[in-house]
Amino acid sequence: MLPASPNLANPNANAVLPPGNVPGPPGFGRVGLAARRANTAVGMRVPLVTNVEIGQQVVSMVEESLAVLPGAPAAGIPAAVAARGAALAALVGVPAALAANTAALAALAGLPAAVAANTAALAANTAAQAALAAKFANSLAVDEADLLTPVADALGAPVPVIFPATRGAFHALSAANCDVLLAYYGAPIPPAAILVRPRRALLRPHLGLTRVHID
Numbered sequence: 001m002l003p004a005s006p007n008l009a010n011p012n013a014n015a016v017l018p019p020g021n022v023p024g025p026p027g028f029g030r031v032g033l034a035a036r037r038a039n040t041a042v043g044m045r046v047p048l049v050t051n052v053e054i055g056q057q058v059v060s061m062v063e064e065s066l067a068v069l070p071g072a073p074a075a076g077i078p079a080a081v082a083a084r085g086a087a088l089a090a091l092v093g094v095p096a097a098l099a100a101n102t103a104a105l106a107a108l109a110g111l112p113a114a115v116a117a118n119t120a121a122l123a124a125n126t127a128a129q130a131a132l133a134a135k136f137a138n139s140l141a142v143d144e145a146d147l148l149t150p151v152a153d154a155l156g157a158p159v160p161v162i163f164p165a166t167r168g169a170f171h172a173l174s175a176a177n178c179d180v181l182l183a184y185y186g187a188p189i190p191p192a193a194i195l196v197r198p199r200r201a202l203l204r205p206h207l208g209l210t211r212v213h214i215d
Helices: 011-016 028-043 051-067 079-089 096-106 113-138 167-171 175-184 196-207
Strands: none
Touching (some): 096 113
């Protein structure tokens, strides 16, 4: 039996969050409750919610999802997987100090080549999984006002400032802005004669958006 989604430290934030799960066996209803709660938490701003608390809500949603998969253990996912999920969810907005510390470590004069290669591989894997977590959060955005989580490219480079803040803003992206984001994700740029809607369709999977509305 999985625990309910954890509460936030801020009572004002808890007042607007959807209800948490009640104790009971895994099921799609519990997954839906956890998804609504996580999506609402992602849309909140500091100081109502912290990155750690957003990570806790996303981990609870992932646990609920994995628990209903065929062959999932009845007691919940292993603690190691839960801990990894929390770490990945917290990577959204990773502090600049951590990036600077990693760069300083890689710059050490005597760092063996093997360690440097492993560090680069770990950084690439971390960036990829952080992007996956952001896409998963964006897949829950179905209404025009739903907030979108910025998705970094495979290298974890800074996301362009034109990244749409909401689902509605995505539908309003111009052809030029679509091209900028496509180039950022390393995707081919369509010929100039291609209209803006097909460009948005090419961009959609890079953001993790589902096709609920017509672009």
